[in-house]
Structure formats: structure tokens, C-alpha cells
Amino acid sequence: MNKPKIVVEYSDKKNSSGKVIDGTIHLNISSRLSPLEKEKHIAKLTENLTGKISWAQRYQFGNSEGIVKTDEELFRLANAINKAYYNFTFQNIEFHKQNSTWGTCSLKTKQIFISHRLIGAPMELLWYVVAHELCHLGEPSHNQRFWSIVSRACPNYDECRKRLKAFGLQ
Ligand SMILES: [Zn+2]
Structure with a gap:
């Protein structure tokens, strides 16, 4: 956590x-x-x-399991991460049917899409993917600067990336 x-x-x-x-x-x-x-x-x-x-209390999810199921809950999570660690400007964030990527971020429209496969995913993984996409608003490339920005919200991002790979196989 x-x-x-x-x-x-x-x-x-x-x-x-x-x-x-x-x-x-x-x-x-x-x-x-x-x-x-x-x-x-x-x-x-x-x-x-x-x-x-619990995650649920912190981010006022509509369920007690502390997992994100709806676009509204996803938006609250992204907003909380952004406010606490970044302060980037983003238009919107929502779940989108995408199988090849976990998330996408448009620098033009400042719109973030998160793969529908992460609906109900363990919070740490969703947290990492949301932070990752938010960070693209500050740094488009996966360079050293990008990962240092990611690590602000997600110091254990390396572990999350590994777990995400495993999660994708399920
Ligand atoms: Zn990326």
C-alpha cells in the first residue's frame, strides 16, 4: 500500500x-x-x-471491498492520486475495452483510458496503472525522468509491473 x-x-x-x-x-x-x-x-x-x-473509505468507493468498479470510482481514484502527488491537468478517465494495453493517455485531449480488464483488479495494480498514465501528462516517453515521476506515487512500481504481467495471464 x-x-x-x-x-x-x-x-x-x-x-x-x-x-x-x-x-x-x-x-x-x-x-x-x-x-x-x-x-x-x-x-x-x-x-x-x-x-x-481501507481503500474504500479513503476514496469513497460505492462498495466496501475497496476495489474500483465504475468510471466514477476510477475518476475519484485518479483525482486523489493526481492531487496528492502531481497536479497534472487531465480531462477525464474511464474504463475502455482494450486488450493490448493496460492504459492509454492522449496528450492532445488529456483523456485517459484504462483497460476494462482492470475493473475490480487489486488496488495496487490499478493504482500503478492510473499513476503511470497520469505521469504521461508530464513526460510522454518511458525514460528515466518518467519512472522517477511514477515512483512518487508508486515507489514499488517495479513490483507492480511484474505483478501486472502475472495478472494479465489470468
Ligand atoms: Zn506508458
Whole structure:
């Protein structure tokens, strides 16, 4: 699982708290603590929230399994990845019947198509393919720069590519 984005705020109160909004962890840490204690609170809350939130809750999928089945859910996922890691401009993203590729991205129309074979796929794989296609908006070629951009949202992209090959055989 990819690490969620974390926003930390400090306020003058006794307790620290945290919640998840749109896939981002928002922490409210007590400013009365020592620097070391603050770090401890941040680490503990982050660990708890990361463990607790499922994909479904993070991205408001219409199902509890945390898998993407519809174009709307796909759009929410792409939007969340894009907002957290990139900020590229894309028009739309939807599932499309395509057997030869996992995804395509048109630089002209800024439209992304994801293969229908990934409907209901393991989230990590879909996450990787969506991030991959988003990154083409910033770098058209599969060069070193491209992979370094991909790794921002998907540090384990190498493993995902291998798993995707295996997934394609099913
Ligand atoms: Zn590509």
C-alpha cells in the first residue's frame, strides 16, 4: 500500500487527534508537547490511521471491498492520486475495452483510458496503472525522468509491473 499524504497542524490543547479526508491524513497535534513527544504522537496517529483506513473509505468507493468498479470510482481514484502527488491537468478517465494495453493517455485531449480488464483488479495494480498514465501528462516517453515521476506515487512500481504481467495471464 502506498503511504497516504499527511498534513500536520498544531494547536494549544491537551490531546492530539487525527482524521482522514479524501485519502489524506490530517493530524492535529498538541503544541504543548516536547518536540520528541510531538514526533511520537505523529508517528502513532499516522500508524493507527493508515492501518485503519481501507481503500474504500479513503476514496469513497460505492462498495466496501475497496476495489474500483465504475468510471466514477476510477475518476475519484485518479483525482486523489493526481492531487496528492502531481497536479497534472487531465480531462477525464474511464474504463475502455482494450486488450493490448493496460492504459492509454492522449496528450492532445488529456483523456485517459484504462483497460476494462482492470475493473475490480487489486488496488495496487490499478493504482500503478492510473499513476503511470497520469505521469504521461508530464513526460510522454518511458525514460528515466518518467519512472522517477511514477515512483512518487508508486515507489514499488517495479513490483507492480511484474505483478501486472502475472495478472494479465489470468
Ligand atoms: Zn506508458
